[in-house]
Amino acid sequence: MATKRNQNVDINILVVDDEQTNLLIMKEALSGLGRIIATTDPLEALELSVVYQPQITLLDIEMPKLNGLELCKRLLDNPVTSNTSVMFITSHNETEMEYRSLEFGAVDYITKPIDIRLCRLRVSNHLQLRLKSEALSIARGDLQDLLIQLPIFVSYWSPNWERRFCNDYSRNWFGLVTEKELVNNANIDMLIPEELANLIKDKIALTAVDKSTSFRFELNTYVTGTKFLEIHVKRRLNRDKLIGYIVTAVDLTKVVMTQNALLEEKEWLNVTLNSIGDAVIATDTKADITFMNPIAENMTGWSSSEAKGKSIKNVMTLHDAKTNVIQSNPIFSALEQQKTVRAMLDCKLSSRDGRKFHVENSATPIRNADGTLGGAIIVFHDISEAIAMTLKMSHLATHDQLTGLPNRVLLHERLNSALQVAKRKNRRLAMLMIDINNFKYVNDTQGHHIGDRLIQELAIRLVDHCSPDFIVARPGGDEFIVVATNVEKLTSLDSLASTLQLAINEPFYIDDKEHKISSSIGISVYPDDANNEDKLQRYADTAMYRAKKQGKNQHCFFGQDLELEFLHRHKIEFHLRKALETNSLEVVFQPQYSLKKQTIVGCEALARLHNCDNNEAISPIDFIPIAEETGLINQLGLQMLIKSCEVGKKLLDGGTPTRMSVNVAAKQFANPHFPTQIKNALTQTQLPSHLLQLEVTESTLMSGYEATKETLLRIKELGVSISIDDFGTGYSSLSYLKSFPIDEIKIDRTFVRDMEKNDLSYNIVKTIVCLAKSLELAIVAEGIETKHEERLLIDLGCDLGQGFMFSKPLSESNLVTALQSHNKVNV
Structure with missing residues (x-):
């Protein structure tokens, strides 16, 4: 877990707004989160950002001398200040401006008038993300440093044997002396002697695609003297395609050269293992523990003296993180297969005192001086924080931040799964496209904070009125989608739509004020109307627009007449796009x-539009609404x-x-x-x-x-x-x-x-x-x-x-x- 920063020293927040009043409000909103640096001059802001290097920069968009978008670009283009997280605070409430600000590299967009609490929460959340990101970066750096300190040569190579990573930055491991500068894509012979490099290539070439190869090599140079190495080579595949090779080398010289100094060898091993950052447990050939380093003691809850002689399965208990089913320890596979084995993904370690850790581990067999199997060693480390950060980022990427419902990405994933189940079991599935009528008017008259609260309350209400196996999602804006699975009777969909509309019609009470909204619902059914996700969604959307035309609180099923209407609208949209692309829209006066x-x-x-195939006129009554619904109206208006x-x-x-x-x-x-x-x-x-x-x-x-x-x-x-x-x-x-x-x-x-x-x-x-x-x-x-x-x-x-x-x-x-x-x- 990252250490909490001294807020007055480590955290700097830069606020830029040409209105002094707004600066005072922002200082109040951000009080206590860190050092607040405020200015009304965007040019001065460029200098202050170099001096203080703020974690968060809040910018107004409309400012004299230099607008917020350009200021954002300069900050992010400057290597000294590019690490700041830019948030726009502006009176612009158009979605297009929000798109532009995010395209310029901003992480958030807050509209005026400023909601102090919301502003503070957003800034605080971004600060927390920054702190966790920095902690993760430090952890990664520590892991790389640990790899460099390991007494094992670890390297990763491209399919063409160009270096991607190795922990031998000084090139002393194999005793190579060269004046050539080591670059990222250096060829293998710049780090490994040519004889060994060719042997590595030959060995892996003769090995099955899904197998690895290990062999020993005697290295003789005037720098290293004689070294006995165990080389391990493994292909890295992605969907059966070769993406690289992992080559490791273990120095077995001391094992070979000091057969009569076993006690001294064990002491050296203890010192080494106790000094590294990973947990290490060694066992004999029966998987009974012979050694544990202090980190392993801490993570398992067992002291080395207590654990010695016990089976590793009783000391290092591993579970599947999802099912909690006990897993076999990789030590057993390493001993049986006599090769390095990694544990399965999503692995958890349960300590003696009840603590649980997500761990990453690998086990390697240890051989005696005569080549016989002497035991095995498992190396593992705690990746709980990295897993937690990954899960949080995954949730943010797949869920609507306002409601917590699945967003368009997760809806696509779950809907496809539901369609596969429906197809396999020969069942019906229905999509209900729900649109809130005149919701823009609510935002314009009541404010976006009320609109957001309404959306949140509505999401809760929809979930409460849907079966647990339904999918309830918010693709964006004022639209919701409900996917009803295992539909037996179409009449049940009519009842469901009516139930949802009655629930939506019930008053919402926000800040002690009553708010009423209505909805229009379009329904499409698999496989009756459509056999894939795209058509199902488009047909539900078409039915929803038909429901809107029929008046408030209406729901409409997609049917053959709507299919013809859909095809007709699709053709008109095609001709309109073609006319706009070719600048062939006709203007009459x-x-x-x-x-x-x-x-x-x-x-x-x-404006006049013609069918590009037969030049027949298309009525403005038909193409103007389509231009507005598809967003082409801006391009049409500009051409006009x-x-x-x-x-x-x-x-x-x-x-x-x-x-x-x-x-x-x-x-x-x-x-x-x-x-x-x-x-x-x-x-x-x-x-x-x-x-x-x-x-x-x-x-x-x-x-x-x-x-x-x-x-x-x-x-x-x-x-x-x-x-x-x-x-x-x-x-x-x-x-x-x-x-x-x-x-x-x-x-x-x-x-x-x-x-x-x-x-x-x-x-x-x-x-x-x-x-x-x-x-x-x-x-x-x-x-x-x-x-x-x-x-x-x-x-x-x-x-x-x-x-x-x-x-x-x-x-x-x-x-x-x-x-x-x-x-x-x-x-």
Whole structure:
């Protein structure tokens, strides 16, 4: 176990944030964990990190002079400071930023406002991991040092006989004298005399693949004199492929040369074995103990005098670590086979006083001077800490850190095993894909700490309502997966889904407040729907999206109709990806008219997708949702932005300057780099910024007031105008509308279409127009299809309009023609 550090001396924590208030909060959060070095200057932080070499560095991302990501890169690129563990603390809460910070080498990501307790726990956990990692590294170094001190030549060679490791760094073992520098991949003849090296190769070449070979060799050099060596050579295989050789050499010179000095030999052996770091037990040919060194005494709980003469199986009790079944001691195999034997993996030693150790050991036969078997020796050491660290790292790699449930990696492993069992026993297996409805809204309104607590409580609730042999996993985000095994009746799945949804619907009480959530569940069945993991998961996902479309608290089974829908969606996704990869996405433009002057004042850019096999049009109603679900919407939006700017620049150069209105998706708007993408597009195309307008929906603007306002202000600084699209269909707050830098409101086509025959729609349009006028905003009506609708809108004071009455969406060439025809389109 690692010794606890002096916190004020050994542990340094560097905190970098350009806000002094945040530094004070962080000092409070990290108080007592170590020495806190804080600065608001990222350049000073580079100097402080060299001086103090902190174990943990906490960085804000957005800082003047040098942002946190670049500062992180410089710290990790500098060999002096690269060992620090970087954690980002930032107001960014987008997953993409979290991805980027981790890609830059950060170990963790904490969002603001700072949860002091959570921050302290995370930093403390990373410190503990650092301390344990350092302890393990020291232990490994100690083990290598011990190998160097052993009176045995130990080496490991590549299949080409190039050195990978040996404990004869000084090259004195075989008496070789050479001026050549010893490099890592040195050939065998640089460490072992040529005659012996060739003999080693010949002996192992004549030995069966799964066998090892041992032989004696008499070495004569003017440096070493005469040495009698026992050489052991063994192949190392991995899946029947040769990966290297282990060559050891034991110096038997004293055994051969001092046959008449046995007592002196034993004393020398005792001194040697008592000084090494491993436990050593020697036995006679019956496996009765003749010797134990002090470390062996400590680990077994037996003194050497008590153990002498007793069978090793009664003193050194070995168990299988998993089954606790008693194992045979390797000494017996070494004596029987007369060769070195290692114990099986996952081996535990039970001491006399009840302590248990994970051990690694090997036993080797000992021969008398005349070559007859004289006994055996077993060497072993405690690897409990290394095993514990391995298990912890394995758990972290296979389990969701928030809930403790299996993550995507372990789900894959267990699901494949369950599928094999189901196939072998001819049983059904079902996957239930559970998605929490509108969970992003919970995070945005209640905070991520509440969202995390809800996820944790929900995980407990799901496990409680599932059979012990079910698999309950959290692949990530707000999705859970339940795998029901041994399904006898499909009706039981309907009942299970209903039970889980009722459990999810029950209120959650967090911090004395009630929270309610709902879910959508998609179900796919093996072998009815799918015969492998990938299809089972994709079909459950497809069924889940169908359930979402049907409303809250719905569950849906995958069926033939969904399979056709899945194939249809898959084809659309293929064509969309192809269009984006080849930059062949078509952009059309619907003109926007001044209702009073009947002239074109702008146009809205609209995406059009075609089947790349037969060029048939694919409706935006089909491909836009798929783009959003697959994450392709960002790439689609960026291509639309650039292409629209290119067309806008062509129109300007042709003498018909026209404002381009480009729709912005919610995920695109949430990207912290979106304003930069706009700036780059304007720079790339040389389009003046006043000829570009962005259309953002109400729901997008409502996703976090501060972040939305900051993004809008950054866009406005570029000179780009902003329009609220589909106004009246969302849940906007008038106070938000007043405080946001908006230029225009677009009335949704549903109100325009119904205003002739529906007084409520007419009054809604009237109210929106009055609201826009009072806020000095431009107003555009969408979907105008009749002269009567146009007249009503003009009478209400609406400025602009677009719709099929004026013009359908036009290709670039037709738009140029329309603009050149006296700025009027005759439909």
